[in-house]
Amino acid sequence: MKHKTPALAATVIVVAALLAAGCGSMPSSEQLDQQAIAVIKGSFRAQGIATMDRLQQDQGQAACSSAQAPSEAIARQIQDNALASVKWPAGGQYLGDWREGEKLAQNGRGMTWTDAAGSANGGSCYNCHQIGKAELSYGTIGPSLYNYGKLRGVADPASPTSAAIVQYTWGKLWNSKAYAACSNMPRFGHAGLLTEAQIRDVMALLLDPKSPVNQ
Amino acid sequence: MSAWRREGLRVALALALAGVSATAAAQGKSAADGIAEYRKMLEDGNPADLFEAKGESLWTTKRGPKNASLEACDLGKGPGVVKGAFVELPRWFADTQRVQDLESRLLTCMETLQGLKAAEIAATPFGRGEQANMEALAAYVSAASRGQRMNLPQAHLQEKVMYEVGKRAFYFRGGPMDFACATCHGEPGKRVRLQDLPDLTKNPGDGIGFAAWPAYRVSSGELWSMQRRLNDCYRQQRFPYPGYASDVTIALGVYMGVNAKGAESIAPAIKR
Numbered sequence: 395m396k397h398k399t400p401a402l403a404a405t406v407i408v409v410a411a412l413l414a415a416g417c418g419s420m421p422s423s424e425q426l427d428q429q430a431i432a433v434i435k436g437s438f439r440a441q442g443i444a445t446m447d448r449l450q451q452d453q454g455q456a457a458c459s460s461a462q463a464p465s466e467a468i469a470r471q472i473q474d475n476a477l478a479s480v481k482w483p484a485g486g487q488y489l490g491d492w493r494e495g496e497k498l499a500q501n502g503r504g505m506t507w508t509d510a511a512g513s514a515n516g517g518s519c520y521n522c523h524q525i526g527k528a529e530l531s532y533g534t535i536g537p538s539l540y541n542y543g544k545l546r547g548v549a550d551p552a553s554p555t556s557a558a559i560v561q562y563t564w565g566k567l568w569n570s571k572a573y574a575a576c577s578n579m580p581r582f583g584h585a586g587l588l589t590e591a592q593i594r595d596v597m598a599l600l601l602d603p604k605s606p607v608n609q
Numbered sequence: 610m611s612a613w614r615r616e617g618l619r620v621a622l623a624l625a626l627a628g629v630s631a632t633a634a635a636q637g638k639s640a641a642d643g644i645a646e647y648r649k650m651l652e653d654g655n656p657a658d659l660f661e662a663k664g665e666s667l668w669t670t671k672r673g674p675k676n677a678s679l680e681a682c683d684l685g686k687g688p689g690v691v692k693g694a695f696v697e698l699p700r701w702f703a704d705t706q707r708v709q710d711l712e713s714r715l716l717t718c719m720e721t722l723q724g725l726k727a728a729e730i731a732a733t734p735f736g737r738g739e740q741a742n743m744e745a746l747a748a749y750v751s752a753a754s755r756g757q758r759m760n761l762p763q764a765h766l767q768e769k770v771m772y773e774v775g776k777r778a779f780y781f782r783g784g785p786m787d788f789a790c791a792t793c794h795g796e797p798g799k800r801v802r803l804q805d806l807p808d809l810t811k812n813p814g815d816g817i818g819f820a821a822w823p824a825y826r827v828s829s830g831e832l833w834s835m836q837r838r839l840n841d842c843y844r845q846q847r848f849p850y851p852g853y854a855s856d857v858t859i860a861l862g863v864y865m866g867v868n869a870k871g872a873e874s875i876a877p878a879i880k881r
Contacts, residue, residue: 430773448784448849580785
Protein backbone atom coordinates (compact mmCIF):
# COMPACT_ATOMS: atom_id res chain seq x y z
CA MET A 395 0.00 0.00 0.00
CA LYS A 396 2.96 2.27 0.62
CA HIS A 397 3.47 3.17 -3.05
CA LYS A 398 -0.05 4.65 -3.19
CA THR A 399 0.58 7.28 -0.50
CA PRO A 400 1.94 10.09 -2.72
CA ALA A 401 -0.99 9.75 -5.13
CA LEU A 402 -3.39 9.84 -2.22
CA ALA A 403 -1.68 12.90 -0.79
CA ALA A 404 -1.88 14.62 -4.20
CA THR A 405 -5.60 13.84 -4.38
CA VAL A 406 -6.13 15.35 -0.93
CA ILE A 407 -4.31 18.53 -2.00
CA VAL A 408 -6.37 18.81 -5.19
CA VAL A 409 -9.62 18.29 -3.27
CA ALA A 410 -8.57 20.89 -0.71
CA ALA A 411 -7.73 23.35 -3.47
CA LEU A 412 -11.08 22.80 -5.18
CA LEU A 413 -12.87 23.30 -1.89
CA ALA A 414 -11.00 26.51 -1.23
CA ALA A 415 -11.96 27.77 -4.69
CA GLY A 416 -15.59 27.00 -3.98
CA CYS A 417 -16.00 24.94 -7.12
CA GLY A 418 -15.74 21.50 -5.61
CA SER A 419 -18.64 19.34 -4.66
CA MET A 420 -19.99 18.69 -1.21
CA PRO A 421 -17.81 16.27 0.77
CA SER A 422 -19.38 12.97 1.78
CA SER A 423 -21.00 12.60 5.17
CA GLU A 424 -17.99 10.58 6.38
CA GLN A 425 -15.57 13.27 5.16
CA LEU A 426 -17.63 15.89 7.00
CA ASP A 427 -17.50 13.75 10.15
CA GLN A 428 -13.70 13.71 9.92
CA GLN A 429 -13.54 17.41 9.18
CA ALA A 430 -15.75 18.19 12.18
CA ILE A 431 -13.49 16.16 14.49
CA ALA A 432 -10.43 17.96 13.10
CA VAL A 433 -12.11 21.36 13.57
CA ILE A 434 -13.14 20.50 17.14
CA LYS A 435 -9.69 19.20 18.12
CA GLY A 436 -8.02 22.24 16.55
CA SER A 437 -10.28 24.79 18.21
CA PHE A 438 -9.85 24.02 21.91
CA ARG A 439 -6.96 24.26 24.35
CA ALA A 440 -6.50 22.97 27.89
CA GLN A 441 -7.46 25.41 30.64
CA GLY A 442 -7.05 24.56 34.33
CA ILE A 443 -8.60 21.18 35.11
CA ALA A 444 -10.40 21.12 31.73
CA THR A 445 -7.77 19.21 29.77
CA MET A 446 -7.84 18.18 26.11
CA ASP A 447 -8.52 14.50 26.91
CA ARG A 448 -12.11 15.59 27.58
CA LEU A 449 -12.57 15.68 23.80
CA GLN A 450 -11.57 12.02 23.48
CA GLN A 451 -14.93 10.32 23.11
CA ASP A 452 -15.70 6.86 24.41
CA GLN A 453 -17.94 4.51 22.41
CA GLY A 454 -21.16 5.80 23.94
CA GLN A 455 -20.33 9.47 23.54
CA ALA A 456 -19.39 8.94 19.89
CA ALA A 457 -22.51 6.87 19.14
CA CYS A 458 -24.77 9.50 20.73
CA SER A 459 -23.27 12.49 18.90
CA SER A 460 -25.85 13.04 16.18
CA ALA A 461 -29.55 13.77 15.79
CA GLN A 462 -30.02 10.10 14.89
CA ALA A 463 -30.05 7.54 17.70
CA PRO A 464 -27.60 4.64 17.31
CA SER A 465 -28.84 1.29 16.01
CA GLU A 466 -30.60 -0.98 18.48
CA ALA A 467 -27.62 -3.34 18.52
CA ILE A 468 -25.16 -0.54 19.34
CA ALA A 469 -27.52 0.90 21.96
CA ARG A 470 -27.83 -2.53 23.57
CA GLN A 471 -24.05 -2.88 23.64
CA ILE A 472 -23.61 0.54 25.26
CA GLN A 473 -26.23 -0.28 27.89
CA ASP A 474 -24.75 -3.71 28.64
CA ASN A 475 -21.27 -2.23 29.05
CA ALA A 476 -22.64 0.53 31.25
CA LEU A 477 -24.53 -1.89 33.48
CA ALA A 478 -21.43 -4.06 33.81
CA SER A 479 -19.47 -0.99 34.93
CA VAL A 480 -21.76 -0.19 37.86
CA LYS A 481 -20.05 -0.50 41.20
CA TRP A 482 -22.62 -1.67 43.72
CA PRO A 483 -22.45 -0.18 47.24
CA ALA A 484 -20.22 -1.77 49.85
CA GLY A 485 -22.14 -4.02 52.24
CA GLY A 486 -25.39 -3.47 50.35
CA GLN A 487 -25.74 -0.06 52.03
CA TYR A 488 -27.74 1.92 49.44
CA LEU A 489 -29.07 4.85 51.42
CA GLY A 490 -27.32 7.68 53.25
CA ASP A 491 -28.62 11.01 54.58
CA TRP A 492 -31.30 12.77 52.52
CA ARG A 493 -30.29 16.16 54.02
CA GLU A 494 -26.84 15.81 52.49
CA GLY A 495 -28.50 14.57 49.30
CA GLU A 496 -30.57 17.75 49.08
CA LYS A 497 -27.39 19.85 49.41
CA LEU A 498 -25.77 17.88 46.58
CA ALA A 499 -28.91 18.19 44.45
CA GLN A 500 -28.83 21.98 44.88
CA ASN A 501 -25.12 22.32 44.17
CA GLY A 502 -24.29 22.76 40.48
CA ARG A 503 -20.58 23.41 40.90
CA GLY A 504 -17.57 21.48 39.75
CA MET A 505 -15.47 20.26 36.81
CA THR A 506 -15.32 23.53 34.86
CA TRP A 507 -12.09 25.29 33.91
CA THR A 508 -12.86 27.90 36.61
CA ASP A 509 -13.03 25.23 39.35
CA ALA A 510 -9.89 24.43 41.34
CA ALA A 511 -8.35 20.98 41.06
CA GLY A 512 -9.70 18.70 43.78
CA SER A 513 -12.69 20.93 44.60
CA ALA A 514 -15.86 19.00 45.51
CA ASN A 515 -18.53 18.55 42.88
CA GLY A 516 -22.24 19.02 43.31
CA GLY A 517 -24.85 16.80 41.71
CA SER A 518 -26.55 19.60 39.71
CA CYS A 519 -29.81 17.63 40.04
CA TYR A 520 -32.16 20.63 40.24
CA ASN A 521 -30.67 21.99 37.02
CA CYS A 522 -32.71 19.37 35.15
CA HIS A 523 -35.23 17.82 37.58
CA GLN A 524 -38.02 18.84 39.91
CA ILE A 525 -37.19 17.05 43.20
CA GLY A 526 -38.32 18.56 46.51
CA LYS A 527 -41.60 20.47 46.33
CA ALA A 528 -40.12 23.45 48.19
CA GLU A 529 -37.61 24.26 45.44
CA LEU A 530 -39.40 26.15 42.68
CA SER A 531 -36.27 26.81 40.64
CA TYR A 532 -35.89 23.49 38.87
CA GLY A 533 -35.13 22.48 35.29
CA THR A 534 -37.18 20.33 32.96
CA ILE A 535 -34.61 18.50 30.83
CA GLY A 536 -35.18 15.40 32.96
CA PRO A 537 -38.46 14.07 34.40
CA SER A 538 -39.88 15.27 37.72
CA LEU A 539 -38.56 13.23 40.64
CA TYR A 540 -41.05 14.60 43.16
CA ASN A 541 -42.54 11.68 45.15
CA TYR A 542 -39.98 9.42 43.43
CA GLY A 543 -40.02 6.68 46.08
CA LYS A 544 -43.64 7.08 47.08
CA LEU A 545 -44.92 6.72 43.51
CA ARG A 546 -42.92 3.53 43.17
CA GLY A 547 -44.32 2.07 46.36
CA VAL A 548 -41.11 2.24 48.39
CA ALA A 549 -42.39 2.19 51.99
CA ASP A 550 -39.26 0.47 53.34
CA PRO A 551 -36.16 0.77 51.14
CA ALA A 552 -34.56 -2.21 52.95
CA SER A 553 -37.41 -4.60 52.20
CA PRO A 554 -37.07 -7.21 49.42
CA THR A 555 -40.08 -5.72 47.59
CA SER A 556 -38.13 -2.46 47.19
CA ALA A 557 -34.91 -4.15 46.01
CA ALA A 558 -35.55 -3.82 42.27
CA ILE A 559 -36.27 -0.08 42.30
CA VAL A 560 -33.48 0.62 44.82
CA GLN A 561 -30.95 -1.20 42.64
CA TYR A 562 -32.23 0.43 39.45
CA THR A 563 -31.88 3.88 41.04
CA TRP A 564 -28.32 3.15 42.17
CA GLY A 565 -27.45 1.93 38.68
CA LYS A 566 -29.05 5.02 37.12
CA LEU A 567 -27.04 7.37 39.33
CA TRP A 568 -23.81 5.42 38.91
CA ASN A 569 -24.08 5.05 35.14
CA SER A 570 -27.22 6.51 33.54
CA LYS A 571 -26.37 4.85 30.23
CA ALA A 572 -27.09 1.41 31.74
CA TYR A 573 -30.78 1.88 30.98
CA ALA A 574 -30.74 4.41 28.11
CA ALA A 575 -27.71 4.44 25.82
CA CYS A 576 -27.97 8.15 25.01
CA SER A 577 -29.37 9.44 28.30
CA ASN A 578 -28.75 13.18 28.78
CA MET A 579 -27.78 12.48 32.39
CA PRO A 580 -24.13 12.41 33.49
CA ARG A 581 -22.62 9.15 34.78
CA PHE A 582 -22.09 10.32 38.34
CA GLY A 583 -20.34 7.24 39.72
CA HIS A 584 -18.67 6.00 36.56
CA ALA A 585 -17.17 9.41 35.68
CA GLY A 586 -16.08 10.07 39.26
CA LEU A 587 -18.35 13.10 39.64
CA LEU A 588 -19.76 11.91 42.97
CA THR A 589 -18.31 9.48 45.51
CA GLU A 590 -20.07 6.32 46.63
CA ALA A 591 -21.01 8.05 49.92
CA GLN A 592 -22.45 11.05 48.06
CA ILE A 593 -24.51 8.78 45.80
CA ARG A 594 -25.92 7.13 48.95
CA ASP A 595 -27.05 10.59 50.09
CA VAL A 596 -28.74 11.34 46.76
CA MET A 597 -30.36 7.88 46.92
CA ALA A 598 -31.80 8.79 50.34
CA LEU A 599 -33.17 12.05 48.97
CA LEU A 600 -35.10 10.06 46.36
CA LEU A 601 -36.04 6.91 48.28
CA ASP A 602 -36.08 7.56 52.03
CA PRO A 603 -39.76 7.73 53.11
CA LYS A 604 -38.69 10.54 55.50
CA SER A 605 -37.21 12.64 52.68
CA PRO A 606 -39.33 15.69 51.75
CA VAL A 607 -39.37 14.25 48.23
CA ASN A 608 -41.73 11.52 49.45
CA GLN A 609 -44.07 13.62 51.57
CA MET B 610 -20.25 57.36 33.31
CA SER B 611 -18.61 56.83 36.71
CA ALA B 612 -18.13 53.36 38.16
CA TRP B 613 -20.58 54.24 40.92
CA ARG B 614 -23.28 55.26 38.48
CA ARG B 615 -22.66 52.13 36.46
CA GLU B 616 -23.00 50.05 39.62
CA GLY B 617 -26.16 51.95 40.54
CA LEU B 618 -27.63 51.27 37.10
CA ARG B 619 -26.80 47.58 37.43
CA VAL B 620 -28.48 47.34 40.80
CA ALA B 621 -31.53 49.21 39.53
CA LEU B 622 -31.78 46.88 36.54
CA ALA B 623 -31.39 43.79 38.70
CA LEU B 624 -34.15 45.05 40.99
CA ALA B 625 -36.37 45.83 38.01
CA LEU B 626 -35.81 42.29 36.70
CA ALA B 627 -36.55 40.77 40.12
CA GLY B 628 -39.73 42.84 40.28
CA VAL B 629 -40.88 41.72 36.86
CA SER B 630 -40.07 38.07 37.66
CA ALA B 631 -42.05 38.25 40.91
CA THR B 632 -44.98 39.87 39.10
CA ALA B 633 -44.80 37.27 36.36
CA ALA B 634 -44.74 34.43 38.92
CA ALA B 635 -47.68 35.93 40.80
CA GLN B 636 -49.70 36.12 37.60
CA GLY B 637 -48.75 32.60 36.53
CA LYS B 638 -46.76 33.78 33.52
CA SER B 639 -43.74 31.92 32.24
CA ALA B 640 -40.20 33.18 32.77
CA ALA B 641 -40.20 34.01 29.05
CA ASP B 642 -43.24 36.27 29.45
CA GLY B 643 -41.55 38.00 32.36
CA ILE B 644 -38.37 38.55 30.41
CA ALA B 645 -40.31 39.82 27.38
CA GLU B 646 -42.14 42.29 29.63
CA TYR B 647 -38.84 43.31 31.20
CA ARG B 648 -37.26 43.87 27.79
CA LYS B 649 -40.17 46.05 26.78
CA MET B 650 -39.82 48.14 29.94
CA LEU B 651 -36.17 48.72 29.17
CA GLU B 652 -36.51 49.31 25.45
CA ASP B 653 -35.38 52.91 25.82
CA GLY B 654 -32.86 52.20 28.55
CA ASN B 655 -30.83 49.17 27.43
CA PRO B 656 -27.26 49.81 28.61
CA ALA B 657 -26.12 48.10 25.40
CA ASP B 658 -26.71 51.58 23.91
CA LEU B 659 -23.58 52.74 25.74
CA PHE B 660 -21.51 49.95 24.19
CA GLU B 661 -23.07 50.69 20.81
CA ALA B 662 -22.06 54.37 21.05
CA LYS B 663 -18.53 53.39 22.07
CA GLY B 664 -18.39 50.96 19.15
CA GLU B 665 -19.50 53.61 16.68
CA SER B 666 -16.78 55.91 17.94
CA LEU B 667 -14.19 53.11 17.66
CA TRP B 668 -15.34 52.40 14.10
CA THR B 669 -14.60 55.95 12.94
CA THR B 670 -11.51 56.66 15.05
CA LYS B 671 -8.04 56.37 13.50
CA ARG B 672 -6.18 53.83 15.64
CA GLY B 673 -3.37 51.27 15.59
CA PRO B 674 0.09 51.27 14.02
CA LYS B 675 -1.45 52.24 10.66
CA ASN B 676 -3.49 55.07 12.22
CA ALA B 677 -6.61 54.08 10.31
CA SER B 678 -10.31 53.82 11.11
CA LEU B 679 -12.45 50.76 10.38
CA GLU B 680 -14.64 52.67 7.94
CA ALA B 681 -13.23 50.72 4.97
CA CYS B 682 -13.91 47.35 6.66
CA ASP B 683 -15.87 44.90 4.48
CA LEU B 684 -18.28 42.97 6.68
CA GLY B 685 -19.67 41.13 3.67
CA LYS B 686 -21.76 43.79 1.95
CA GLY B 687 -18.88 45.86 0.63
CA PRO B 688 -16.31 48.19 2.27
CA GLY B 689 -17.89 50.42 4.90
CA VAL B 690 -21.39 48.89 4.73
CA VAL B 691 -22.48 48.18 8.31
CA LYS B 692 -26.27 48.20 8.01
CA GLY B 693 -27.59 44.72 7.28
CA ALA B 694 -24.20 43.02 7.58
CA PHE B 695 -24.83 41.36 10.95
CA VAL B 696 -27.87 39.31 9.89
CA GLU B 697 -25.79 37.73 7.08
CA LEU B 698 -22.88 36.59 9.28
CA PRO B 699 -21.06 34.20 9.42
CA ARG B 700 -20.37 34.09 5.69
CA TRP B 701 -17.59 33.31 3.19
CA PHE B 702 -14.93 35.99 2.55
CA ALA B 703 -12.85 35.68 -0.60
CA ASP B 704 -9.94 37.76 0.71
CA THR B 705 -9.27 35.53 3.70
CA GLN B 706 -10.57 32.35 1.99
CA ARG B 707 -12.51 31.61 5.16
CA VAL B 708 -16.02 31.59 6.55
CA GLN B 709 -15.98 34.26 9.26
CA ASP B 710 -18.33 35.41 11.98
CA LEU B 711 -18.66 39.00 13.16
CA GLU B 712 -15.82 38.84 15.65
CA SER B 713 -13.33 37.00 13.45
CA ARG B 714 -14.10 39.43 10.61
CA LEU B 715 -13.56 42.42 12.90
CA LEU B 716 -10.19 40.91 13.84
CA THR B 717 -9.30 40.70 10.15
CA CYS B 718 -10.19 44.37 9.61
CA MET B 719 -8.34 45.49 12.75
CA GLU B 720 -5.23 43.69 11.52
CA THR B 721 -5.31 44.60 7.84
CA LEU B 722 -6.57 48.18 8.15
CA GLN B 723 -5.22 49.27 11.52
CA GLY B 724 -2.17 47.03 11.91
CA LEU B 725 -3.36 45.61 15.25
CA LYS B 726 -2.39 41.99 15.94
CA ALA B 727 -5.43 39.69 15.59
CA ALA B 728 -3.77 36.77 17.39
CA GLU B 729 -2.90 38.97 20.38
CA ILE B 730 -6.45 40.28 20.61
CA ALA B 731 -7.86 36.76 20.33
CA ALA B 732 -5.60 35.68 23.22
CA THR B 733 -6.66 38.61 25.45
CA PRO B 734 -9.11 37.73 28.27
CA PHE B 735 -12.71 38.90 27.80
CA GLY B 736 -13.41 42.44 28.91
CA ARG B 737 -9.79 43.60 28.91
CA GLY B 738 -7.85 45.82 26.52
CA GLU B 739 -8.81 45.34 22.88
CA GLN B 740 -11.35 42.67 23.91
CA ALA B 741 -13.39 45.42 25.58
CA ASN B 742 -13.25 47.26 22.26
CA MET B 743 -14.36 44.10 20.42
CA GLU B 744 -17.51 43.97 22.58
CA ALA B 745 -18.33 47.58 21.76
CA LEU B 746 -17.72 47.02 18.04
CA ALA B 747 -19.92 43.90 18.10
CA ALA B 748 -22.67 45.96 19.78
CA TYR B 749 -22.35 48.70 17.15
CA VAL B 750 -22.38 46.40 14.13
CA SER B 751 -25.25 44.22 15.40
CA ALA B 752 -27.32 47.29 16.34
CA ALA B 753 -27.13 48.50 12.74
CA SER B 754 -29.21 45.42 11.77
CA ARG B 755 -31.70 45.59 14.64
CA GLY B 756 -35.16 44.62 13.43
CA GLN B 757 -33.84 42.85 10.33
CA ARG B 758 -34.28 39.13 9.81
CA MET B 759 -31.50 36.54 9.96
CA ASN B 760 -30.53 35.72 6.40
CA LEU B 761 -27.19 33.91 6.29
CA PRO B 762 -25.97 33.02 2.80
CA GLN B 763 -25.51 29.34 1.95
CA ALA B 764 -24.48 29.70 -1.70
CA HIS B 765 -20.74 29.11 -1.26
CA LEU B 766 -19.61 25.53 -0.81
CA GLN B 767 -17.61 26.40 2.31
CA GLU B 768 -20.71 27.97 3.89
CA LYS B 769 -22.50 24.66 3.38
CA VAL B 770 -19.51 22.72 4.70
CA MET B 771 -19.35 24.91 7.81
CA TYR B 772 -23.08 24.36 8.41
CA GLU B 773 -22.48 20.60 8.38
CA VAL B 774 -19.39 20.91 10.60
CA GLY B 775 -21.35 23.14 12.98
CA LYS B 776 -24.19 20.63 13.13
CA ARG B 777 -21.74 17.89 14.06
CA ALA B 778 -20.08 20.11 16.67
CA PHE B 779 -23.53 20.91 18.09
CA TYR B 780 -24.23 17.22 18.70
CA PHE B 781 -20.66 16.34 19.79
CA ARG B 782 -20.77 14.75 23.26
CA GLY B 783 -17.75 14.90 25.45
CA GLY B 784 -16.27 15.84 28.78
CA PRO B 785 -16.87 14.29 32.20
CA MET B 786 -20.63 14.97 32.04
CA ASP B 787 -21.28 13.71 28.47
CA PHE B 788 -22.76 17.06 27.48
CA ALA B 789 -23.24 18.39 23.95
CA CYS B 790 -24.83 21.69 22.91
CA ALA B 791 -27.82 19.50 22.00
CA THR B 792 -28.21 18.28 25.59
CA CYS B 793 -29.74 21.63 26.56
CA HIS B 794 -30.67 23.13 23.18
CA GLY B 795 -31.94 20.15 21.18
CA GLU B 796 -35.61 20.19 22.19
CA PRO B 797 -38.25 22.92 22.56
CA GLY B 798 -39.78 23.95 25.89
CA LYS B 799 -36.93 22.95 28.22
CA ARG B 800 -35.36 24.84 31.12
CA VAL B 801 -32.23 24.73 33.26
CA ARG B 802 -33.46 25.82 36.67
CA LEU B 803 -35.81 28.68 35.66
CA GLN B 804 -33.87 29.65 32.54
CA ASP B 805 -35.74 28.88 29.31
CA LEU B 806 -33.56 27.12 26.74
CA PRO B 807 -34.03 27.90 23.05
CA ASP B 808 -34.17 24.91 20.70
CA LEU B 809 -31.31 25.84 18.39
CA THR B 810 -31.83 22.97 15.95
CA LYS B 811 -34.52 25.09 14.27
CA ASN B 812 -35.70 28.70 14.20
CA PRO B 813 -36.51 29.36 17.87
CA GLY B 814 -38.43 32.57 17.03
CA ASP B 815 -37.88 36.31 16.74
CA GLY B 816 -35.24 37.70 19.09
CA ILE B 817 -34.47 34.31 20.64
CA GLY B 818 -31.19 32.38 20.59
CA PHE B 819 -28.83 33.39 17.79
CA ALA B 820 -30.98 36.48 17.03
CA ALA B 821 -30.51 37.80 20.62
CA TRP B 822 -26.71 38.03 20.87
CA PRO B 823 -24.65 40.19 21.43
CA ALA B 824 -26.50 41.14 24.62
CA TYR B 825 -26.07 43.24 27.74
CA ARG B 826 -26.09 40.96 30.80
CA VAL B 827 -27.65 42.64 33.81
CA SER B 828 -26.20 40.04 36.21
CA SER B 829 -22.61 40.89 35.29
CA GLY B 830 -22.96 44.39 33.78
CA GLU B 831 -21.15 43.16 30.68
CA LEU B 832 -21.81 43.17 26.97
CA TRP B 833 -21.42 39.63 25.70
CA SER B 834 -20.83 38.85 22.05
CA MET B 835 -21.74 35.44 20.62
CA GLN B 836 -18.10 34.42 21.10
CA ARG B 837 -18.37 35.01 24.84
CA ARG B 838 -21.80 33.34 24.99
CA LEU B 839 -20.37 30.21 23.36
CA ASN B 840 -17.30 30.34 25.59
CA ASP B 841 -19.46 30.19 28.71
CA CYS B 842 -21.64 27.43 27.23
CA TYR B 843 -18.52 25.32 26.73
CA ARG B 844 -17.34 26.14 30.26
CA GLN B 845 -20.60 24.80 31.62
CA GLN B 846 -20.39 21.81 29.29
CA ARG B 847 -17.11 21.08 31.14
CA PHE B 848 -15.21 21.15 27.84
CA PRO B 849 -11.68 22.54 27.38
CA TYR B 850 -11.38 26.22 26.40
CA PRO B 851 -12.56 27.18 22.89
CA GLY B 852 -10.24 29.57 21.10
CA TYR B 853 -11.66 33.05 20.43
CA ALA B 854 -12.94 33.11 16.85
CA SER B 855 -11.86 29.48 16.42
CA ASP B 856 -13.42 27.42 13.62
CA VAL B 857 -15.67 25.44 15.96
CA THR B 858 -17.28 28.66 17.22
CA ILE B 859 -17.69 29.97 13.68
CA ALA B 860 -19.19 26.65 12.49
CA LEU B 861 -21.67 26.72 15.38
CA GLY B 862 -22.56 30.28 14.37
CA VAL B 863 -23.31 29.11 10.83
CA TYR B 864 -25.42 26.22 12.13
CA MET B 865 -27.45 28.36 14.56
CA GLY B 866 -27.69 31.32 12.20
CA VAL B 867 -28.89 29.32 9.20
CA ASN B 868 -31.40 27.48 11.41
CA ALA B 869 -32.67 30.87 12.62
CA LYS B 870 -33.36 32.10 9.07
CA GLY B 871 -36.21 34.62 9.16
CA ALA B 872 -35.91 35.33 12.91
CA GLU B 873 -35.87 39.04 13.75
CA SER B 874 -32.58 40.17 15.26
CA ILE B 875 -32.96 42.22 18.45
CA ALA B 876 -29.21 42.39 19.10
CA PRO B 877 -27.76 43.90 21.13
CA ALA B 878 -30.43 42.49 23.45
CA ILE B 879 -30.72 42.65 27.23
CA LYS B 880 -30.49 39.53 29.40
CA ARG B 881 -30.91 38.76 33.08
